[in-house]
Amino acid sequence: MRDAEFFRRWMAAAATAVEREADRLTELDSPIGDADHGSNLLRGFTAVRAALEAEPTDAAPGAVLQLAGRTLISTVGGASGPLYGTLLRRTGKALGESPEVSDEELRAALSEGVGAVAQLGGAAPGDKTMLDALLPGVAALATSYRAAGVAAENGALATVPMRARKGRASYLGERSVGHQDPGATSSALLLGALADVAEQAGAR
């Protein structure tokens, strides 16, 4: 079972990963976007870290993710603010108010969160968006947390030959081909951070 502390550690690990990779995310966003994905997520996750530190420690898992989601919506801007904010908020809502959740409940809640992202952004698999990492990642959660991290990473790599059909990269048409999608890359970081934290807690 996973308690609120587990989810705090996940968000902290995500913040650390974003700090570490911010320059790379911005670099990936430069040829097909507007060169700010890393700095935007860094601002958001720094705020998430601060918000979670300021909150009482007995909050439920769902409350931790909802607070993180609201914080991202209020600080990131761009498309990634609402999309990542919705992902975490909806996942947190789906987890409900119970103080501990099972791995199975987490997987179901994340699926709901990813579904909400798909609905909000109107994207489908293969559109060269964060969904191309999130969907295979969450599907692989059935196997293990590490498998989810690896599948998301592979999903991000698989965006390289895709032609973007959503977001700002879509305006480039064929010229968007040959670049890794920055949103899929940061999504892989988020699931990779989950795998790290789960392994530290003794899960597969």
Next chain:
Amino acid sequence: MRMLINSPQTVVADALRGMAAAHPELDVDVERRVVVRRDAKAGGRVGVVSGGGSGHEPLHAGFVGHGMLSAACPGEVFTSPVPDQMVRAAAAVDSGQGVLFVVKNYTGDVLNFEMAAELAEEDGLRIERVLVDDDVAVTDSLFTAGRRGTGATLFVEKIAGAAAEEGAPLDRVAALARRVDACSRSFGVALSACTTPAKGSPTFDLPDGELELGIGIHGEPGRERRPMMSAREIAEVAVGAVLEELAQIGPADGPVLALVNGMGATPLLELYGFHAEVVRVLADRGVPVARALVGNYVTSLDMAGCSVTLCRADEELLRLWDAPVRTAALRWGL
């Protein structure tokens, strides 16, 4: 990188502090990133609120004032503002007549304004939204996020603002704004990439002697790269592309409002020269220019290049265009 800034992290706040100092007629909330005309609530008017990433100055904050925007929310550089800013702006300008959100068609702007509209409506405000999507360079728009919002934003903000100033109700202001967008098309070219403060180097590499056709306003490359052309040749391509799309929505020879817009680093000497070519191409095609505006209005940081926006304007739109306006960046008739 050589930029006249303190740091990439403070660039937006620093600019807002300067704007506050230069324009005491504006209420500038530097921390919360909202710029409001001080008399926004005084007239019992419909509020007109816009916003978007910074780096497009004078859009949007430069257009806050009498006869145009009631408030603007600047985001980080090239990043849409967050819903909190828009909700705060709407509350600051609403006098019970409702608020129009002017939203450029970019995924981030659309999503954040959508969330803001929901939140403001929960607070009891009446909100209408108009989506600006005038850029003809986006082809296959069914397979993209749709046409981008660029130069027509200025036309929409000016005309909606004039209608609101006259006391038109919310649904009328919104309908006029949508009509302006529907009658406007734009095409942009880049002669250089731009440099965002966060990245510190040009967003794409454009070799000497080449140009990008069909760009947006975020330093992204366009649809096509070609060898450098003369102003005359560029005007033919740009105006031709715009007229081709305008022909699908109205009479081919009606008068137009014309905006020749600099992207930030192209001098007026060049923009006026280019405007002369735009007018010549339009004359060749029998299209009279009813009103024209030349200058840097919807920019992309330090990008060199320009865009052309044409709006098929009837008598009513021209009257509202001519109505008095007093903002930091656009003023006439007062």
